[in-house]
Amino acid sequence: MIVKHIPARPAGRNATIERARHARNLVDYLRQPEKQSAEKDYQVAYMLREGLGDTKGERLFHIGARNFVSTDIAGQRAEMIAIAQMASRSPNPIDHWLLSWREGELPTPAEIDETVAMFLEHLGVDNQPCIYACHGDTDNRHVHLALNRYDPLSERMVEINDGFTREAAHQAIALIVDQFGWQAEADARYSVVNGRLVTAASAAAKRKEGRKPVSPKATAFENRTGYRSAQRIVQEDAVPRIKAARSWSDLHATLAEVGIRYDIVGTNGVTLTVDDERVKASSIDRAITRTQVEKRLGPFEPRSETIRDVPRNPLWIGVEKGPR
Structure with a gap:
């Protein structure tokens, strides 16, 4: 809901x-x-x-x-x-x-x-x-x-x-x-535990890590269809890989394994592309913005033309959520 x-x-x-x-x-x-x-x-x-x-x-x-x-x-x-x-x-x-x-x-x-x-x-x-x-x-x-x-x-x-x-x-x-007993939204800010309102564990973790909540539009899509939005795919599939990458070539290659691209837009902007949908890095997690990634990996290096995206499995695009 x-x-x-x-x-x-x-x-x-x-x-x-x-x-x-x-x-x-x-x-x-x-x-x-x-x-x-x-x-x-x-x-x-x-x-x-x-x-x-x-x-x-x-x-x-x-x-x-x-x-x-x-x-x-x-x-x-x-x-x-x-x-x-x-x-x-x-x-x-x-x-x-x-x-x-x-x-x-x-x-x-x-x-x-x-x-x-x-x-x-x-x-x-x-x-x-x-x-x-x-x-x-x-x-x-x-x-x-x-x-x-x-x-x-x-x-x-x-x-x-x-x-x-x-x-x-x-x-x-x-x-x-x-x-x-209805279903809560995927990024619910609050839940009820033993009759008391508490900040949802996922929301608390995101605040602590600097992650941003999925947008209302993406959340509405998920609640309506039961499938993951592009924002959530980036959050769950791309962010851990970006944080674990040891070089720019490693970052591009590991993202290609799940069919996601990391591209520079304008001077410092970054978009991650899932199929045909683009998601701004700054809307997901500060840690995956160009400035923050360059602190770990050095100046940005574009993706090699030899890298090929692995076709996304439909189940990766959206997994229907069961009862919570």
């Missing part, structure tokens, strides 16, 4: 109009995902860009709301807009969150409701107005949350986790995954 905080569409100059427009368009998209609109185009483009799959044909599975006076969706929509317009000091008081299950995980409406409740409670916004809807196709589902963080009583925006919003969100996902 993954979590994403989706930015709002670019706003115009009139903040009051834009606050109401964003609230209205987002809620309309949540309750009618099959209807064509500019908001849907934006959401589809965002999810495709982030590797969350083709959502053009998504449909509504379940919709719910919390902390409204109205009991019907039309009244709740009107309340959401009205409260958003009251937030005169905020350009956009509504947060848009996306929680996505792995392909084949099919939560029931009751489980969706409980998931949303747990998520909002951990973020400390369980008293705020929220409309949520589960979209997707038959095998791949995700829930959108339109959360209004403006509190009319205090006339202030509710801050989440002292500004460390994403950390709270990742913690909430760990608690939810533990509660229902």
Whole structure:
């Protein structure tokens, strides 16, 4: 399961109009995902860009709301807009969150409701107005949350986790995954051990070693398909070989054994190529950047033309992950 905080569409100059427009368009998209609109185009483009799959044909599975006076969706929509317009000091008081299950995980409406409740409670916004809807196709589902963080009583925006919003969100996902037995993302920041939240061992190791987490887009691809992303292949197959290399020729030869290239781009940039996909060395591990490798092996030496890449075994490209 993954979590994403989706930015709002670019706003115009009139903040009051834009606050109401964003609230209205987002809620309309949540309750009618099959209807064509500019908001849907934006959401589809965002999810495709982030590797969350083709959502053009998504449909509504379940919709719910919390902390409204109205009991019907039309009244709740009107309340959401009205409260958003009251937030005169905020350009956009509504947060848009996306929680996505792995392909084949099919939560029931009751489980969706409980998931949303747990998520909002951990973020400390369980008293705020929220409309949520589960979209997707038959095998791949995700829930959108339109959360209004403006509190009319205090006339202030509710801050989440002292500004460390994403950390709270990742913690909430760990608690939810533990509660229902769903699969966590491959690079989950947190896990639950004996009922307590702890930093995941893999995340702690990466922080200590200077390794960077796999990007959200790559993580989304892995969660959706069950296969390793190019970033993870570089992290798992290339990094150990680069660190163990005793010369540049050794580095190039050993990477060729797993079908990976190490190339200089520009002045100091480095890309590692897996099949047709390029990955920046700086996005994976500082230890494999040109500057750091040259400290061990001396000035960069290009790969010999006599070296041939070993064709990658399909299983190297992606190994389906079993239950964690």
